[in-house]
Amino acid sequence: MKPFIGAILAIFWKDLLAERRTREILGTMLVFALTVILVFVFAFDLSVEIRRKAAAGVIWVTLCFAGTISLNRSLTLERDREAINALLLAPVDRTAIFFGKALVNWVYLLITAAIIVPVYALLNNLSLFSWGGLGVILLGTLGYILTGTLLSTLTLQLRARDMLLPVLLFPVIIPLLLACVRASTILLQGGNPAELDTWLVMLVGYDLLFAAVGLLVFDRIIEE
Amino acid sequence: MKPEKTPRALIFLDFLALLALATAFALVIFYAPFELTMGSVQKVFYFHVAAGLAGMLGFFVATIAAVACLKTGSLKWDVAGLAGVEIGMVLMALCIVSGSIWARPVWNTWWTWDPRLTTALIMELIYAAYLLLRSGLDDARRRAKLAAVYAVVGFISVPLTFFSIRVFRTIHPVMIGSADSSANGLFAMNPSMQTTFFSSLAAFSILFIALYWHRYRLGNLQAEINERRAALQEEGE
Amino acid sequence: MILPQALPEETRRAMLNAVNLTRSFGNRQVLRGLSLTVEPAEIVSLVGINGAGKTTLLRVLANLLRPEQGMVRFGSYTPLNAPAEYRRHIGVVMHTSMLYDNLSARENLRFFSRLYQIADSDKRIRQVLEMVALNSRADELVRTFSRGMQQRLAIARALLHDPDLLLLDEPYTGLDQRSSELCEMLIRQAAADGKMVLLTTHDFNQAVAISTRVDLLHDGKISWSSPSAGLSGKSLRATFNELTVFSGSHKGHGVNT
Numbered sequence: 142m143k144p145f146i147g148a149i150l151a152i153f154w155k156d157l158l159a160e161r162r163t164r165e166i167l168g169t170m171l172v173f174a175l176t177v178i179l180v181f182v183f184a185f186d187l188s189v190e191i192r193r194k195a196a197a198g199v200i201w202v203t204l205c206f207a208g209t210i211s212l213n214r215s216l217t218l219e220r221d222r223e224a225i226n227a228l229l230l231a232p233v234d235r236t237a238i239f240f241g242k243a244l245v246n247w248v249y250l251l252i253t254a255a256i257i258v259p260v261y262a263l264l265n266n267l268s269l270f271s272w273g274g275l276g277v278i279l280l281g282t283l284g285y286i287l288t289g290t291l292l293s294t295l296t297l298q299l300r301a302r303d304m305l306l307p308v309l310l311f312p313v314i315i316p317l318l319l320a321c322v323r324a325s326t327i328l329l330q331g332g333n334p335a336e337l338d339t340w341l342v343m344l345v346g347y348d349l350l351f352a353a354v355g356l357l358v359f360d361r362i363i364e365e
Numbered sequence: 366m367k368p369e370k371t372p373r374a375l376i377f378l379d380f381l382a383l384l385a386l387a388t389a390f391a392l393v394i395f396y397a398p399f400e401l402t403m404g405s406v407q408k409v410f411y412f413h414v415a416a417g418l419a420g421m422l423g424f425f426v427a428t429i430a431a432v433a434c435l436k437t438g439s440l441k442w443d444v445a446g447l448a449g450v451e452i453g454m455v456l457m458a459l460c461i462v463s464g465s466i467w468a469r470p471v472w473n474t475w476w477t478w479d480p481r482l483t484t485a486l487i488m489e490l491i492y493a494a495y496l497l498l499r500s501g502l503d504d505a506r507r508r509a510k511l512a513a514v515y516a517v518v519g520f521i522s523v524p525l526t527f528f529s530i531r532v533f534r535t536i537h538p539v540m541i542g543s544a545d546s547s548a549n550g551l552f553a554m555n556p557s558m559q560t561t562f563f564s565s566l567a568a569f570s571i572l573f574i575a576l577y578w579h580r581y582r583l584g585n586l587q588a589e590i591n592e593r594r595a596a597l598q599e600e601g602e
Numbered sequence: 603m604i605l606p607q608a609l610p611e612e613t614r615r616a617m618l619n620a621v622n623l624t625r626s627f628g629n630r631q632v633l634r635g636l637s638l639t640v641e642p643a644e645i646v647s648l649v650g651i652n653g654a655g656k657t658t659l660l661r662v663l664a665n666l667l668r669p670e671q672g673m674v675r676f677g678s679y680t681p682l683n684a685p686a687e688y689r690r691h692i693g694v695v696m697h698t699s700m701l702y703d704n705l706s707a708r709e710n711l712r713f714f715s716r717l718y719q720i721a722d723s724d725k726r727i728r729q730v731l732e733m734v735a736l737n738s739r740a741d742e743l744v745r746t747f748s749r750g751m752q753q754r755l756a757i758a759r760a761l762l763h764d765p766d767l768l769l770l771d772e773p774y775t776g777l778d779q780r781s782s783e784l785c786e787m788l789i790r791q792a793a794a795d796g797k798m799v800l801l802t803t804h805d806f807n808q809a810v811a812i813s814t815r816v817d818l819l820h821d822g823k824i825s826w827s828s829p830s831a832g833l834s835g836k837s838l839r840a841t842f843n844e845l846t847v848f849s850g851s852h853k854g855h856g857v858n859t
Contacts, residue, residue, distance in 0.1 A: 144686075144719055147716060147717075147719060148716070148717055150716075151713055151716035151717055154713075155702070155705070155709075155713045158705060158709060159702060159704040159705055162704050162705075162743075163704055218702075221703065222698050222699045222700055222701055222702070222703065223696065223698040223700050224700050224701060224702055226666055226694075226696060226698075226700050227694075227700035227701075227714065227759070228717070229665075229666055230664060230665070230666065230689055230692070230694055231689065231714070231717035231718065232686040232687065232689045232690035232717075232718060232719075233686055233717065234686065288518070291514075291518065292515070292518070295498070295511050295514060295515060296498075298502065298507060298511065299498070299501040299502060300501050300502075300503075301501055305494075305497060305498065305501060308494045308497060309494045309497075309498060309515060312487050312490040312491045312494060312519070312522075313491065313518055313519055313522045314522075315487055315522070315526050315529075316522060316525035316526045316528070316529040316530075317525075319529045319530065319533055320529055323533060336532070339532055340532075343525075343528075343529060343532075347525065350521065354517070354518060354521065358435070358514050358517070361435060361510060361514065362510070362511065362514055364666075364667075364668060365507065365661075365666070365667050365668070503628060504627055504628050505628060591629055592629065594629070595628075595629030595630065598629075599631075
């Protein structure tokens, strides 16, 4: 177990170190996310009331879009000099690669969320923070990243890989997205607390389920 | 090697499917009673439900085949999975279209975002993505493996999607007046309705088996052609 | 040839054994029942025309590719019963550097030493950097390295965890005279330490000069094998041409020498 955790952390720090130098992934994600928010506001010419009501939806959709950037890029990084082979050669269970990459992508997405949520709040003069909301963001982004890392590994071996990730990913995460949007909306505007519980249980279940799927099939996907 | 002929049983099955469909069609038109509140359009229901169930069966078979493919690594299971997905998509599309035709006069709209409709639509999207994934891969073995993984992931999310939309819709105020029992097909069936319903269900089941057999056979023949072509190329080198 | 008895540890005496390997890509069968044994202190040069499957074989031996049939064994470890242990004993250099461009040489090695759980890694990293003469550039980004330097760093990465088996896919590519002498010295040193080396090359003179044995990979099998002692680059070329170019198949494929 110790080498396994060690390998996950090694991959995590290695990616952060490279990212600190280039800032290409986080930078692109942030600029893109802010652009998407602007596009939403202009496209719908949202009135203050609608902007408040649509906050959860706009933020979650933005996160989903921005997330595909790091999901695609963090694995193509391994493809550049076929460093992925060096990872596969390491004497650890290869599932460590999955969790290491998922951890990096999760952190990127959380950083993006930590910036765009206050920005949306500021731009629209809303107060969006709540502890429950933080929990929903943590659980929701985790489920998204687990599924996304699994599927982006799958697209790694495709010809048109960057293109296909959203097509594969989005229909599968619809239940997750729905749970996130509903739970956030209830937290922001009030609503049935029992419904909130249902969504939280669903989020936890989704996260566990896809962590288990990753654990079971990642080996098979990554090896040729 | 002599060319393989279409098996007799399969030809028989084709005729049986045709006959069963014709019978079911005749029953729907001439035998099934005229539903009072919905009128003649209610008759779409028989084929609509049967197509939906057979479509689900296709996706289910595909998932079983995907798991088997991951376990055994045999390419036969890949062919079996693809057959299930393709037929499932066609039947599910039939189900969605016939449902819309029914919904137009009954619900006064072509489409509502109710759990069943939405899940059916998302399933079509998932399996369209499955086909796109396949087309991006050349190596048969790798294609089989990755497609199987996606089939499993996709199928896992289907019940989650259905459940989450149902929670969403039942607690959330319904936008269009579709909460009545007819939305769920729960209206009482009298015996002649039942006869018609089960005969169309049987017809679609036989149709499914016949189509599935054809598609599976076709897939295997395609694989064989590829093998022989490769063998020829090697000889020619 | 150095006798394996002279070697210290039990694992050093284990040999690499591949039996009846088959592997195809699409419809092209690359390996067709290939068997191969490499003993401690042996340096085996693997030659073969382009596309004969040399890289595929190396990838199968490195546990990067699953063979369709057959099995690979190193001592008591196989990729099936103990994949991690099996991989721990192997060091690999491929065509591509398998390094991270945006990390320095030292950071790259530090990352891999964490994956291999190397104790006292800083010391070991200095050692291998010394071995490939990269100490002075250790803290520069790999992005700025020339092809030859990247190749040397790739060799350092392969040696980092002191593997018993080295798999080198055209290790000389892109190396200048000095680097290639350095590389040769490292290979000889490894064999002197009782390690096994399997390398591929297109240069017949080099193939003979460095190795204790030359194997020819053709039609998916080791079709010819000879101790290097009685060979010369010229005689190897003659044999090679006879067995490959004029055997009726693969006509017209260029052979780079």
